[in-house]
Amino acid sequence: MKTATQQITSLLHEVTDSNELFKIAQLAHNAAKQLTQTIKYDLSIGQKVKISGGRNNLNETGEVIKINRTRAVCKIDGRMQNYNVPFSMLTII
Numbered sequence: 001m002k003t004a005t006q007q008i009t010s011l012l013h014e015v016t017d018s019n020e021l022f023k024i025a026q027l028a029h030n031a032a033k034q035l036t037q038t039i040k041y042d043l044s045i046g047q048k049v050k051i052s053g054g055r056n057n058l059n060e061t062g063e064v065i066k067i068n069r070t071r072a073v074c075k076i077d078g079r080m081q082n083y084n085v086p087f088s089m090l091t092i093i
Contacts, residue, residue, distance in 0.1 A: 030091075036087045043067055043092065049074060049092040061093065 004073070014017045017020050036046070043064055051060045051074060061085075066073040 032088070038066070039087045039090055039092070040072075042071060043087075043090070048093040049088055050093055051076065051085055052091065053089045058089075 012021075012024070015024070016054055018091055045064055045067065047064045049062055049072075051062055051077050060076045061074040062074040062085075064072050065075050065082055068084070071086050072086045072090060073082050074090075
């Protein structure tokens with residue numbers, strides 16, 4: 001059985017119209033924004049989160065200190081600093 005990503009990839013290769021491809025890109029962008037908003041509204045201060053991705057391919061755990069409009073300030077376990085982390089990089093534990 002193919003994963004959703006594999007199915008979408010194979011269907012994208014069949015698209016021949018650039019307008020259709022642009023609409024698909026907008027749908028993917030909107031779905032990512034919706035997922036980010038869902039994470040934002042589920043977060044609360046003091047909650048444990050998993051931080052993944054970024055420049056160094058982080059895979060850390062931490063705690064939410066503050067919730068801003070597009071990012072959360074997190075205290076990563078074992079580090080002295082607080083970090084501004086985009087909601088797209090957070091997973092609630």
